[in-house]
Amino acid sequence: MAQPRLSGVIGLFSRVGVTVFGGGDPTIAILQREFYRRDWLSPEKFAIAFGLARLTPGTNVLAFCAATGWYVLGFLGALAAVLAITIPASVLVVWLTRAYDLTGHYPLAQSIANALLAAAVGTMVGAALLLVRTQSSRGRWLRPIVIALGAFVLAYFAKLSPLQVIGAAVVVGFFWVEE
Amino acid sequence: MNLVVLYLLLVKATLTSFSGLASLPVVRTDFVVRRHVLTDRQLNTAVAASRIGPGPLGIYVVSVGYLAAGAPGACVGWLAMITPAFLIIPMLQFLGARAEHRRARAVARAVLFAGAGLMLSAAAPMARDAITGPLSLAIVAASLILIAITRLDSLWVMLGAAVVGMLSFLF
Numbered sequence: 001m002a003q004p005r006l007s008g009v010i011g012l013f014s015r016v017g018v019t020v021f022g023g024g025d026p027t028i029a030i031l032q033r034e035f036y037r038r039d040w041l042s043p044e045k046f047a048i049a050f051g052l053a054r055l056t057p058g059t060n061v062l063a064f065c066a067a068t069g070w071y072v073l074g075f076l077g078a079l080a081a082v083l084a085i086t087i088p089a090s091v092l093v094v095w096l097t098r099a100y101d102l103t104g105h106y107p108l109a110q111s112i113a114n115a116l117l118a119a120a121v122g123t124m125v126g127a128a129l130l131l132v133r134t135q136s137s138r139g140r141w142l143r144p145i146v147i148a149l150g151a152f153v154l155a156y157f158a159k160l161s162p163l164q165v166i167g168a169a170v171v172v173g174f175f176w177v178e179e
Numbered sequence: 180m181n182l183v184v185l186y187l188l189l190v191k192a193t194l195t196s197f198s199g200l201a202s203l204p205v206v207r208t209d210f211v212v213r214r215h216v217l218t219d220r221q222l223n224t225a226v227a228a229s230r231i232g233p234g235p236l237g238i239y240v241v242s243v244g245y246l247a248a249g250a251p252g253a254c255v256g257w258l259a260m261i262t263p264a265f266l267i268i269p270m271l272q273f274l275g276a277r278a279e280h281r282r283a284r285a286v287a288r289a290v291l292f293a294g295a296g297l298m299l300s301a302a303a304p305m306a307r308d309a310i311t312g313p314l315s316l317a318i319v320a321a322s323l324i325l326i327a328i329t330r331l332d333s334l335w336v337m338l339g340a341a342v343v344g345m346l347s348f349l350f
Contacts, residue, residue, distance in 0.1 A: 062235065100231070122319040125319075166294075
């Protein structure tokens with residue numbers, strides 16, 4: 001794994017914080033893809049951060065950022081990741097609150113946000129496919145695809161919460177260990 | 180509004196919820212119903228601003244803080260939003276070397292693949308809101324291909340979408 005600098009961590013999280021729309025899921029999808037591209041985090045550590053973030057009270061994606069920052073640079077990394085992803089976005093949201101409170105709408109921002117939301121959807125699907133594809137190399141494709149599709153069915157059709165789906169994945173992962 | 184009280188109310192809401200907007204009922208009860216610090220319209224404004232803006236949906240507590248006590252209130256809201264995130268670090272420390280065990284790695288990878296399924300399930304309802312015509316469909320398709328197949332920095336995908344959104348509004 002590559003060892004990032006503090007400035008690199010701040011740079012990545014701050015720009016993801018202000019360019020990704022649609023909430024925590026697209027943010028995690030983008031970060032997952034950037035970690036993979038930069039070789040900052042192993043898939044196992046990403047998975048632990050992802051799973052534990054769902055168990056942490058508050059906004060899941062911020063716990064995820066704290067965990068991934070902690071993995072790459074210790075407590076300083078966790079602090080930097082959380083501050084970097086929240087401060088610029090918070091300034092923007094205060095500005096939008098003012099604009100929205102005064103005018104009731106903000107059509108240009110809405111138009112840009114709609115386009116970014118569409119990009120977030122494509123990004124999430126792309127990141128999910130990338131995640132399964134990169135981790136199912138060397139002919140080991142059955143387990144990733146079965147678990148990913150199973151999770152999708154449980155979450156989308158059976159309406160299980162993400163926490164319940166992760167709980168099911170833990171059970172499956174415990175008993176279905178590939179050689 | 181007293182900033183300490185504001186922090187305690189917001190951190191109570193964030194600590195007792197497990198996703199961005201799940202704290203909304205607690206915030207409404209405390210700020211709108213009990214203390215009359217905000218109106219329902221202001222709370223809606225806070226949620227709308229968080230939906231229009233980037234970042235997690237839980238960032239609406241920053242707007243709530245701002246509407247309740249101005250810029251200092253926004254800072255307090257921000258602090259209440261980020262406080263629970265650091266609870267994950269003791270959990271990571273507890274896992275520590277246990278995470279290197281073969282079966283633990285298998286569990287972690289299963290969670291990773293379930294994460295891919297969860298991303299797809301979260302994308303599906305978002306797609307219903309996001310795809311409103313041929314242009315938004317083209318943005319979805321282009322960003323999907325660029326993210327899944329190329330190694331292009333995601334920043335350019337987002338900036339490209341923003342430019343397309345701006346141009347579609349202007350022309």
